[in-house]
Structure formats: C-alpha cells, structure tokens
Amino acid sequence: MSDVTPGGDTRSTGEVQAPEDATRLEVVEVKRGMFGVGGSGDTSGYGGLVTPIAMPAASPRPYGSWFDQVVDVLSEVLTEAGVAPEEAIEKVVVDLHGADSADAQQAELTIDVAREHLVAVCQALRDDQDLRFELSLGVSGVHYPHDAGRELHAVYHLASVTHSRRLRLEVAAPDDDPHIPSTTSVYPSNDWHERETYDFFGIVFDGHPALTRIEMPDDWVGHPQRKDYPLGGIPVEYKGATVPPPDTRRSYS
C-alpha cells in the first residue's frame, strides 16, 4: 500500500499511533482513506483517514477452560528443559469469538512463541502427557507488512487427540531476516506445509530437510502470497483504459 497521496492530506503520512493497550505485536495493518486505495485523486475528503488495525491484545488471567492448565504445564515443562517460559511465550491470546466463556466450542487459544524457542515449545507440547498435542495440522503463513520488525508470521495449528483440544502457535520473523526454525524434527508432517509457507511467503525454515518450492515452479521469482507481491492487471482495454491489478482497484475494504 502506498503511503503518500500526492497533493492529499499530509495527515496520511504522519506517524500512526497504536492503541494504548496494544503490545508491540498488535498493529498489523494501517488503512488509509475510505476505500482502501491511495493516490486515486479522491476528493471526498476521506483520503486523510488513517485507521490502525490492531489484532486482539494479550488476554488477562484466568483464561478459562483448560487454557490456564495448558499454559501452566507448558511453562513448567519449558523450565525443566532449561528454557525461560517468559522468554519463550511472548503472549497468550484467548479468542472467545462471541461466546460468553472460554468453555464454548468456538473459543480458541493462541500462544505467541519467540522463534528461537519454537522447537522446544513444540517438543513440550507434543511429549508431555498433560499436553499431548500429537497432531500438527500444518503451518499457515500471514504477511503483515505494517507489523514492523515482525512482518512474517507463521501459524501452527496443533490438535490433541488424547485430550480433544486444539491450539495455535504463532511465530513472527522480520522481513529482512525471514528465518524460523523448522519443526519437522518434532512434527514430520510439517515438511510440506513449511515448504508451502516458504514458497508463498519466503519464510526460510532453518533445518528443514529439503526446503524447495512446492506449488510454484522451481524457477519462479518472488513469493506470491506476500502482500507486496506485484499483481498483474487484466489486459482488458476499453477506449484506452485497462482494468488495474486487484490490489490497486478502488475497494471497500
């Protein structure tokens, strides 16, 4: 997203303040104007609108349901393994998704993990009998160009067959150092999922046995699911005008 509107309101180039209760992780997107596109010569006056988009903040204790127990046991196991839990676990987020309590089926637990401790956390989550997240349901990447210093996120979805539980691990890496340790030593199933995330986002999973592209051709340039990946327009012309690429079209988003 371009950040300067030529001749537009100078407010749009100003520093964007995160909400007060947000930690450094939260601001993931900054929206400008009313229709999501800058530089369009919009004279409506709404071009100066700047809206920081913040992800849900860290949840306070108690989290509710089995969430407290899992976080406590994880901290214990990490301490035993010689990893300081306050270093490894950056943030715990409980998404209630409209439910009254964390006991509801739709409530979800997200644990933000520091990338250097990811493998230790996975190992603990898989092996401890009170955690037992045996099944890794893959890795999903998300690119937040506005989350400064933590642009690339990898999200791991874990499931416990033993306890019928699910949780999510989130790991972040900066754009200029897109390295995250590979979890294939703990969850061999993440092999292809990490390749996919590398292919689409350019996150390099250190220690992966064969980190190559999986969906795109081997000689492809760029990582298509990143937000800054240049999109092609549709070469449809009508009286000299062409249909612009989808990310530069006027949109409601």
Place this chain on the structure above:
Amino acid sequence: MSAPTDHRPHAPHATRPAGNEDMSSTVRAFEAYGDGDWDDIAREAIGEERIVVNMGPQHPSTHGVLRLMLEIDGETVTEARAGIGYLHTGIEKNMEFRTWTQGTTFCTRMDYVAPFFQEVGFCLAVEKLLGITDDVPERASVIRVLMMELNRITSHLVCLGTGGNEMGATTVMTVGFTAREEILRLFEAVTGLRMNHAYIRPGGVAVDTPEGFTTQARAALVKVRGYLKQMSDLMLANPIFKARLTGVGVLNLSGCMALAITGPVLRSTGLPYDVRKDNPYCGYETYDFDVPTSKGADCYDRAVLRIEECYQSLKIIEQAMERLDLTEGEPVMVADKKIAWPAQLAVGGDGQGNSLEHIKKIMGTSMEALIHHFKLVTEGFRVPVGQAWQTVEHPRGELGVHVVSDGGTRPYRAHFRDPSFNNLQGVSVMCEGGQVADVVVAVASLDPVLGGVDR
C-alpha cells in the same frame, strides 16, 4: 542402426558451427573417449543401474495431475516421491480480493469432489470471527449436515469407483458413478448445481430446500443403498480385489500420527479419530452414528471403511431429513440483516434466482431496502479483526480453515489445510518396497484430489 559416432546423445559436432577451430579439438577429445562403444558404457553402468520413472502428471491412475517420481529396480519401487503444483490456481490469494460471501464461491472449487466441506469449514470460521456461531438457525445447520453427508457418500463413491477402475474393474466404476449421479441430482435440486455450489454462506445457507425435497431424497437414497450393496458385493469378497489390496500400502498408527494423516487412512489403523466426534460442529453431537475402524492399516481395510462410512452417512442423513421435516418453514439464515442477504432467493418460474416479492418491495416501496441490498451485495459485510481456525471432517481427513480478518469486507488471509495435500506425504512410506502396480493401489487408497492439494 546409425553410425557409431551418432550413438552419443547430443553429439557435440552435430550442433557446433563449422569452422570453429577451438571447438574441433574438444570434439576430437570426446570421440577418443570410450570409442563410441555401447558395450563399454553398459559395462560401466552395471552395478549402479537406476531407473527413474515419472508417473504423471498426465497419468490416468494418479487422480489428476499428480506426478510420482519412482526409482525402480525391476518391478520393485525403491524410492517414491510425489510432485505437486500442476493444478495450483492461487485460490487462497484470489480470496483476498473478494468479499467474505464470495469466498465460498472460490473455496468450493478447491477439492471439487467434496465441495461442501470447504464451504462449511470456511463459513464456520467466518461465523466464529463474526461471533455468530450460536445464532446460526438450526435448520441451516441441519441442511449443512445433510449436504455434507450426501457429499461424503459421493466422494467415497468416486474414490472406490476410480480406484476399482484403475485396477481394471470397470464395473465398480460404472456402479459408483451411477450411484453418485443420484446424489448429484439432489444437489442440483437444492443448489442448482452439481458441483461448485457456493450454497453454504456465512450465517446459514443461500436458499431453503425446495418443496418435496425430502420425498425426492428418500426415493433416491433407496437406490443409492442398492448401489452401495452392489459395490460391496462386487469388491469386498472378490479374490482378485483382495489379493491386490490386502497388505498393500500399509501405514501404521505411529506413521499416520507422525505424518498427520487423518480420515479413513488413520481410522484403518484402529484409532477412532473423527472431528465430528472429537470437536463437533454443526450439531454433530446430537446425531447418532458410529466411527468405523479396523486394524489392518492397508488398502483393503480403507476400502471397507469407506463403504462402512457411506452407511453411517446414510444413517445421519435419515436423522437430518427427519429434522428437516420438523423444521419446515423455519429460517435458514441468521436474523442479522447486516449479514444475511435480504432476499430469500428462490428459483422462480422464469428460472431466475429472484424473489419477486422482494423485488416488488425494494423497487416499489422502500428506497432504503434497495440501498441496503445493493451495499450488502457489492460491498459485503465487515468482519471484526482477528483470526479463527475451524476443522471439519472431510472425506479424506481433517480439513482446516484458517482465516484472518483486518476488519474489512474481504479476508486478509484465508488458508486451507487440505487433507489430500497433507496425506500425499505418505506416498513415499506407503509405496517404497512394493511393486509398481501397488503404487496405483496405494495412491488410490489415499484418495487425493489434486484440486484440493494444489488450490
């Protein structure tokens, strides 16, 4: 036979321009090597003979554009690798530029053999973000369950039918597809389409079932039950079928867990893991059904399980249809007019999906309703910032949907953990050490659909 010097592939002098002195010396050196005698080359190669065969991406037994790289020694497969990406269409990226409602139109095209599962998974995830999980009307959930279970049968029928066809049992295929056709007609009656429905929408379903649907469905399902019986009679006691499948493509429980392989393949190892029981959605906890398992962990057991799962699905369908009869006339979309499209669309007498009553209202009496309708359809609704993860029990395993919203009218990111994508990682383990012919059987038992794998 051609002249000895032409035996070498890419003979250098054949492509070099004439009159190049530097090149000619290279050519002479090349010619001196091995005297152009094939016997010498063969002698050198003995002991390290290594044949790599590419099976696919255009091979009838690979369920689409799956590429298998097989290293073979005689008829034995010593190494097997799967290559994918030939059907990558960037659906996830495309979804970022369409509204949340239009998202179902995209994700239904991922695994085109089981379209309803992507739709339901995506809509459940969006409903989580919207915080309306508990507001979805019961009738909508019943219709979703009904559609998914019908779809599970069609998917398993394709798996068994094409699997049989690949082994030369064409009748299995024709019976399977005939039975599937019965159910596709039901889909057509409800959604207007046989595949790619985009029928499940965030908040409910697009339109109520047509009048007399349960009567039509009950009549069709009697036939489906008959075809299922025919198929199991044809397959399960057939000595050739058993000989081809028993003990082939074995993958035990720890292998499945390590590779996160779910669905019938996991259940064939004896673990009754099914998301419908483990983490129920759409009210599955209120239906009476079993999760069939077996102990063999081979291709034969997976075929038996798939047939058994079809019968369990029929059991769920019967319960769902009873509830459908009981909830006749109840809403199939959330009451929130900021999410639900205002018209209860229905195919009119002119074959168009319009509600004449609604058009009369918005065009004749209510300008606000017209504006609201226009805004909701073109702009879409906004979804609160956050992320959600939803899994559903897909015919091939656990389908996961990860959606991220930035508070806009379009997904910031939508990711589908397709079970076929994950399960294909098991190809190496299941095929290595077996015969080339077993590869076909093993891949068929994984039942990959490449539209879902590549997305």
